[in-house]
Amino acid sequence: MTAAGDADLTALRRRDIGFVFQSFHLIRSLTAEQNVALPLRLAGARPSTKDVRAVLAAVGLDERRRHRPRELSGGQQQRVAIARAMVTRPRVLFADEPTGALDSTAARNVLGLLRELVTGGQSIVMVTHDPAAAASAESVVFLRDGRIVDHATAPTAREVADRLARLEA
Template structure:
């Protein structure tokens, strides 16, 4: 049963790649909930299914078995056009590589999701979105004129401009130095705390996971462990080390 606080829910999700003897099971029977206003870090050894979980939960990949529900909508009942529209309106994405359009200004990059949806963005709305991520005076700058941290902040503003039900972040600090990473993670934490945004972040970094209020640990395509509350770097690193030892 889905409740109003279940932003994303996975029921017994299984995902395979390939077929026959070459088939690889990336996820097997995964059931979990990402509740409204929570920040979840998804971790696990290489090949554990982290990215596949994010792709399935975001509707980027179709599941082979089970069910994914985003903001009350069962994805299995949607055709490709409907799925694209749902992702555009209800899902935000932030990636390690920023994925900004180099010839557009920060303001124009933030406006893109609205323009793709056929909506005319208001300049005040765009400036407010940039102000929310600390870049209110940088709207006229192109990506090449911004630091890596500033580019990721633009990407976050772009992801949030449609007011999505959930923001998925795939290694959002992977290309940033330690201080800049902390700034970006603090921004994500603040967005969760002040606006009740649901954030799901894939990361390999225990320090990044300390900003989340829940850490989901995967191994061999299954949920192997879960930490609730703001866990310490030492606790997260120890759990990760234990999973990696088993995987070796």
């Protein structure tokens, strides 16, 4: 339990935490640029066009900023979702199966983008069942029934798959 009230917790989430979901949760009627600016607008801020375009450029979509989600591929939609999470400059970005709905090429691109963010100083906590996605992390924590049961530093996809198989046995 926390002593913080709802308003304080909401402010904390808006300021310090970014979320990237497996389902992109983009607003279909908004452009990529408007979807990225949305968290700032919801927080009562006036989004800077320069900042929104910079974050879209960082995910390789500046030229697609006026496109609506239906005009973007799955990988591009996920990159818009990542840009939306990044625009508030959160301390930590939580990614829930960020490659789960993507084909293998788009998944590799998204994992590469997440790796670039980490290299640039962004902290990312990713939940995944995909050994290849897990192998892109510096550190992997294995859970079973909500408890930590193993840990690996810079594992290969094969090592992750083997540990998962042992956990299932």
